[in-house]
Amino acid sequence: MTPSPLPQRTAMTTPDLPPELAELRERTRRFIRETVVDAEPVPGGRLDQATRDRLQAAAKEAGVFAPLVPKEYGGQGLAIEHWSPILQEAGYSPIGPVALNCMAPDEGNMHMLNLIATEEQKKHYLAPLAAGDVRSCFGMTEPHPGAGSDPAALRTTAVRTDGGWIIDGHKRFTSGAVGAAFCIVMARTPAVDGSPEGATMFLVDLTNPGIRVGEAIHTVDRSIDGGHPHLYIENCFVPDDAVLGEVGLGFRYAQVRLGPARLTHCMRWLGLARRAHDIALDRAAKRELFGGPIDSLGLAQHLIAESVIDIETSDAIISKTAALLHSDPKAGSAMSSVAKVHCSEAIHRVIDRAVQICGGDGVSDGLPLAQYLNEVRPFRIYDGSNETHRWAIARRASAGRRATVRAGERYLGDAVVGRDGGA
Template structure:
C-alpha cells in the first residue's frame, strides 16, 4: 500500500512510526491472551516520545504531532500493526476519541486540565454512555442516567456498563439526561467527572475476549455525584450532538488501527504460505490458498479506500463524514475479521494455537462488530438514510430511467 499523496511531514511520521513499531514495540508484545502491563506501557510511551511518534492525532499546542484527521489513517494503520502499538503511541480507544472530543468542544481551561495530561499519557480516560437494559445501548435515546441542577452545579445518578478503560482512569466523560431550563433544551449533557469524585465508583468487571484496551470494560456507578457547572462539556442539552463529534471519528480510528492488524495477519499468513510445502510445492502456489490471499488483499484495499473517503469527509463535512463512518465501520469490521480468519485458515493448526498470535487477533477484532454500535444497528440507519435520500431526490423531480438518472424536466 502506498501513500504518495501525503504531505512530507506526515509521510515522515508514518515511516518513523513504521520503524518504531517493528523495531521497538513488537518485541515487547505480551503473550497471546495477556494484557500489556503498566511498566511496559510507560517504557514504550517514553520511547515513543523520544522517537517523535507520540500522540499523532493531537494538536501540537497540546503536546501531539498535529496530524489532521484526513491524514490519520496511514499513521494509525502503522501503529495498529501491533495490538499494543496504539497504546504505546497514546492513540488507543477510548482516550483517542476523548482527546478529539475535548479538542473540538472543551473550553481552554478544560483543555489545560484534561486534554494536556491525556495527550501526555499522564492519565487515561473513559466514556460513560452505555447502560444496562433498558438504558442506552444501541439506542442512545434510551439514556436513563440523570443530572439534576443544584446550587453551584449538578447531581448525577446512574449506572453505566461496558465503560471501556474505566479501571485506572482519571477522567470519565459522562452522558446524562437533563431537563429543559434556563434556555437549554431537554436532552443529554456531557459532564467531565474526575474518577476521584466520591460519587463515582468502578464496579464489577465484564470479562470480554479482547485484551488490548487498557482498563477493561467494567460497570460504573454514579450515586449523588456532585459536579460543578465548570464540569459541563459544551452546552447543556446538546450531548447527543456532541456524541456524533466523538463517535464518527472514533468508529473510523478503530477501522484504521484494526486494518493495521489485518496487514500483520496477512503478512504472517504469507510468510507461512511461502515457506511451507504441500503437495510438492509451497502453499502459496496452490489455487485454494491463492484465493484466500487474493480475497484478503481485496478486503484490505477496499477498507483502506473507504477509510480514506470517510476521513476526507470528516475533515470537510463532519455531518456527512459521521454518516459515512457507519458504512466504514460495518464494512471494515467485517472485512478485517475475514482477513484474520483467512490467515488462521492458511496457517492451519498453528493458526489456532498460542504459537501464533492470530487467534488472539481474532478475539481483538471480533468485538468491533458490536462496539461503537452493533453492525445491525448501523445497517438499519444506513438503509433509512438511503430511503430518505431517495425520497428527497424524487421530490425534486429526479427519476430513474433504465440505467441512467435524469431530471424530471429533461428529455428521454
C-alpha cells in the same frame, strides 16, 4: 545515511502523501517493528504499566507520540484526512496504539476535548491525557433497557442543584475505567435556563465519592487498558464547570466524537489485519504441501486474493470517509457507519483467513492470530452494532432517494414497460 524503507507486502498505496507525513509514517513503521513488537505480551496477556510507560517514553523520543493531538499539547497535530496511514502503522501491533497514545477511548476523548472543552478544562483534562500521564473513559452505554445501540434510551439523569448538578445512573462497558483519572459521563438533563431538554456531557473525576468503578465484564479482547467494567453513579455532585460543551447538546457532541472514533477503530484494526496477512504470506511461502509451497496452491491463492481485496477496499473507504469528515462532517459521520460495518467485517475475514492458511498453528498460542481474532470480533458490536448501522444506512438511502424524486428526478419504482408491452 537514510535507512531504506522496511518491507511490507501489504504496503499502503498513498503516493500523494506530503513529504513530512511520509517521513512520519516511516518513523512510525520502524518504531512499531523495531521497538514495540518485541515488547508485546504473550497472546491473551495484557500490557503491564512499566512496559507501557517505557514504550510511551520511547515514542516521545522517536517523535511519533500522540499523532492526533495538537502540537501545543505535545502531539503531532495531524489533520483527520492524514490519520489513516499513521494509525494503520500503529495498529500493526496490538499494543502500538497504546505506545503512541492513540488508543480508544483516550483518542476519542482527546479529539472531543480539543473541539469543545473550555481552556480551563483543556488544561485540567486534555493536557495530562495528551501527555500520557493519565487515562480516561467514556460513560454512555447502560444496562438494558438503557442506552446501548440506541442512545435515545439514555436513563442516567442529571438535575440542577445549588452550584452544580447531581448525577445518578448505572453505566456498563465503560471501556478503560479501571485506573482512569476521569470519565466523560452522558446524562439526560431537563430543559434548564433556556437550554433544551436532552443529554449533557459531564467531566467527572473518578476520585469523586459519588462515582464507583464496579465489577469487571470479562470480554475476549485485551488491548484496551482498564477493561470494560460497570460504573455506578449515585448522588454524584459535580460543579457547573464540569459541563462539557453546552447543556442539552450531548447527543450532538456524541456524533462529534463517535464518527471519527469509529473510523480510527477501522484504521487501527486494518493495521492489525495487515500484520495477520503478512504472517499468513510468510507461512504460505515457507511451508510445503503436496510437493510445493502453500502459496502455489489454488485454494490458498483464493484466500490470499480475497484478503488483499478486503484490505484494499477497507483502505479506500477509510480514506473517503476521512476526507468527508474533514470537508463535510455531517456526510462524513453518515459514511462512518458504512466504513464501520464494512471494515469490521472485512478485517475479521482477513484475520480468519490467515488462521486458516496457518492451520493448527493459527489456532494455537504459537502464533498471535487467534488473539487477533478476539481483538477484532467485538468491533462488530462496539460503537453501535453492525445491525443498527445497517438500519441507519438503509433509512438514509431511502430518505435520500425520496428527496431527489421530490426535487424532480424520475421515479423508477414502478416497472418500466417496453415498447412491446413487456416489463
